[in-house]
Amino acid sequence: MSFFETIFAPGAVDIMLNIGIILIKIAVVVGIVMAHVAYATYFERKVIGHMQVRLGPMRVGFHGLLQPIADFTKLFFKEDIIPANADKPIFYVAPVISLLAALSSLAVIPFFEGFVVANLNIGILFILAMSSLGAYGIVMSGWASNSKYSFLGGLRSSAQVISYEVAMGLSLVGVMIMAGSMNLTDIVKAQEAYPLKAFIFPQFLGFFVFIVAAFAETNRTPFDLPEAESELVAGYFVEYSGMRFALFYAAEYIGMIIMACLASICFLGGWNGPFEIPYVPFAWLLIKVYFFIFLYYWVRATVPRYRYDQLMGLGWKVLIPLALLNITITGLIKILV
Amino acid sequence: MLIAGAFGLGALIVGSIFRPRRPYAEKLTPYESGNPPVGEPRYRFSVKFYIIAMLFVIFDVEAVFLYPWAVVFEKIGLYAFIEMIIFIVILFAGYIYAWRKDAFKWD
Numbered sequence: 001m002s003f004f005e006t007i008f009a010p011g012a013v014d015i016m017l018n019i020g021i022i023l024i025k026i027a028v029v030v031g032i033v034m035a036h037v038a039y040a041t042y043f044e045r046k047v048i049g050h051m052q053v054r055l056g057p058m059r060v061g062f063h064g065l066l067q068p069i070a071d072f073t074k075l076f077f078k079e080d081i082i083p084a085n086a087d088k089p090i091f092y093v094a095p096v097i098s099l100l101a102a103l104s105s106l107a108v109i110p111f112f113e114g115f116v117v118a119n120l121n122i123g124i125l126f127i128l129a130m131s132s133l134g135a136y137g138i139v140m141s142g143w144a145s146n147s148k149y150s151f152l153g154g155l156r157s158s159a160q161v162i163s164y165e166v167a168m169g170l171s172l173v174g175v176m177i178m179a180g181s182m183n184l185t186d187i188v189k190a191q192e193a194y195p196l197k198a199f200i201f202p203q204f205l206g207f208f209v210f211i212v213a214a215f216a217e218t219n220r221t222p223f224d225l226p227e228a229e230s231e232l233v234a235g236y237f238v239e240y241s242g243m244r245f246a247l248f249y250a251a252e253y254i255g256m257i258i259m260a261c262l263a264s265i266c267f268l269g270g271w272n273g274p275f276e277i278p279y280v281p282f283a284w285l286l287i288k289v290y291f292f293i294f295l296y297y298w299v300r301a302t303v304p305r306y307r308y309d310q311l312m313g314l315g316w317k318v319l320i321p322l323a324l325l326n327i328t329i330t331g332l333i334k335i336l337v
Numbered sequence: 338m339l340i341a342g343a344f345g346l347g348a349l350i351v352g353s354i355f356r357p358r359r360p361y362a363e364k365l366t367p368y369e370s371g372n373p374p375v376g377e378p379r380y381r382f383s384v385k386f387y388i389i390a391m392l393f394v395i396f397d398v399e400a401v402f403l404y405p406w407a408v409v410f411e412k413i414g415l416y417a418f419i420e421m422i423i424f425i426v427i428l429f430a431g432y433i434y435a436w437r438k439d440a441f442k443w444d
Contacts, residue, residue, distance in 0.1 A: 125404060159386050162393040169400040176407035309442070312389070316441040320396065320432070324425055327403065331418050334410060 025117050029106055037253040038068035044297050051301040075246040083146060083239050090144035095240065095247035098137030102254035105130040109261045110185045112271040112281035123184040124176065127262060128169055131217055134255065135161045138236050141248070145239035153236040156308065160216055160223065163315040168213035170323035174206040174330040175199055175266045188270035198269035202333070205326040207267045209319050214259040216315065218252065221300040223311055260292035261285070388440050399428055 042057065042064065049056025057064030108123040110116035120126055135158050142154015176182055178199055179190035191199050200207050216223040237248045264270060264285055273284035306314070406413075406421055435441065 155386055159389045162397075163389060166393060166396040166400060169397065170403070173400070173403045173407045176404065177410045180408060180411050182404065182408055313441060316392070317436070324429065327407075328422065328425065331410065331421070335415055335418050 022117065025115070026107075029111075029117055030103065033103075033106060033254060033257060034250070036257060037250050038072065040253050040256070040293060041071065041249075042068045043293075044300075047294065047297040048301045051298075072246070075243055085146040086239065087144035087146065090140045091239075094137050094141035094144060095237075095244045095251070096137075097140065098134055098251035099247045099254075101130045101133040101137065102251040102258065105258045106254070108184060109258065109265070110188065110270065111285060113185075115282075116185060119183065119185060121181070121183050124172055124182045124187075124262075124266075127258065128165065128172075131168075131255070131258075132162075132165060134251065135165075137248075137251070141240065142236040145236070147239050149238045150236045153238070157219060157236055160219070160311060160315075163312060164213040164216035164223075164319070167209055167315060167319035167323050168217060170320065170327065171206045171209035171213060172266060173323075174203050174326045177327070177330050177334055178202065184265050184270075188265055188272060191269045192272060194269075196269065196274055197272040198267065200267045203267060203326070203330070205322060205329070207263075209323045209326065210263060210267065212314075212319060214263060215296070215299065216311070218255045218259055218296075220256070220296055222303040222306050224305060256293060256296055257289065260289045260296075263292055264288035392435060392440060395431070 045067075046056040046064070057067040060066040060070045105127045107117040108120050108126050110119075138157045138161070139154050142150045142152075142157070145151070175187060179187040181187060181190065191197050195201055215221075237245055240248060268288050269284075271282055271285045273287075277283040402424070403421070406417065410417075
């Protein structure tokens with residue numbers, strides 16, 4: 001069979017149509033998320049500025065609204081510096097791996113009923129796997145840069161990410177028991193029977209563990225030791241400049257958005273809200289995600305950085321037993337009720 | 338699954354297209370506050386990191402064991418619940434052992 005016969009065979013058109021729809025979905029999701037990433041950086045500076053009685057960015061456009069575009073343009077045209085002793089292939093792929101892992105997780109997030117790029121049955125597992133994969137980007141960049149700061153930053157970050165990943169994975173087991181599924185769409189549907197259409201009341205312990213672990217997973221304050229400016233300059237991406245740095249930065253913010261989405265979907269009922277908002281099916285998810293992103297800024301403006309031993313102690317000695325307790329309690333309630 | 342793969346590949350291509358290809362032949366030494374770098378950057382580091390890595394492997398595998406159990410929880414009922422409690426208790430014994438051996442202590 002020739003190439004054209006394959007293309008025009010019955011059924012092939014359907015497949016191509018499906019692929020086209022999926023590509024459009026991917027383009028929409030990536031476009032929207034990238035816009036959010038750009039403006040998340042702006043609002044972070046603005047919100048923290050106002051919390052510290054400053055103005056934040058004001059110069060570029062009205063109240064600095066064009067600042068992200070200016071930043072992006074600047075980073076885009078910046079020279080790409082590769083240190084002389086760097087391990088070049090690894091240095092090249094590290095930011096791409098970071099971004100790839102972050103972007104891939106977006107594929108399984110349902111933004112509203114029926115709108116999800118890939119409706120995987122193992123949605124949660126996929127996101128956890130991708131967030132582990134993100135640690136590779138960090139380790140590789142820390143190692144390949146051949147600098148002391150990035151080496152230490154990479155080590156710290158990898159140890160932190162894997163420690164909190166255990167707690168995060170365990171905190172989601174309670175949700176899985178309640179929903180009987182790892183598919184994020186099914187999880188949202190399972191929550192409709194609960195008060196306020198959310199798992200947060202029966203799962204408040206899991207929610208607490210998840211939120212703390214999410215802050216640590218995304219390297220945000222108060223757990224931003226890998227990037228502690230005052231001791232490590234910028235941690236694992238000290239040696240990166242221009243667009244490569246931007247890729248790391250984007251990966252970090254996409255990670256934030258994914259964690260916010262996951263928290264909204266698993267514990268706060270996703271696109272369902274206390275009442276219906278007409279015509280905008282994703283309104284509730286958007287509100288919840290914005291709330292979580294605001295929470296990131298709020299905590300950053302409020303809480304000082306942890307010490308490394310405190311960080312590890314919190315992860316291993318507090319969160320893991322709490323998560324196991326949560327699993328046991330959830331299972332027990334499920335058996336008894 | 339295919340979509341996820343395509344998605345990852347898409348991200349990779351996007352990442353490589355966006356990068357400016359104007360490499361200068363400028364060599365920069367690793368950043369050390371403007372001083373010339375001292376000594377070997379990849380020096381020996383604390384053994385604690387290895388312990389954390391090993392504990393992570395153990396606990397993560399345990400978490401993976403819990404996932405399928407959690408998903409089919411409603412169908413398998415009390416018997417499997419008790420089994421899993423026994424599993425968690427055994428694991429918790431190991432956890433307490435690691436704690437008593439100061440595996441989580443950091444200094």
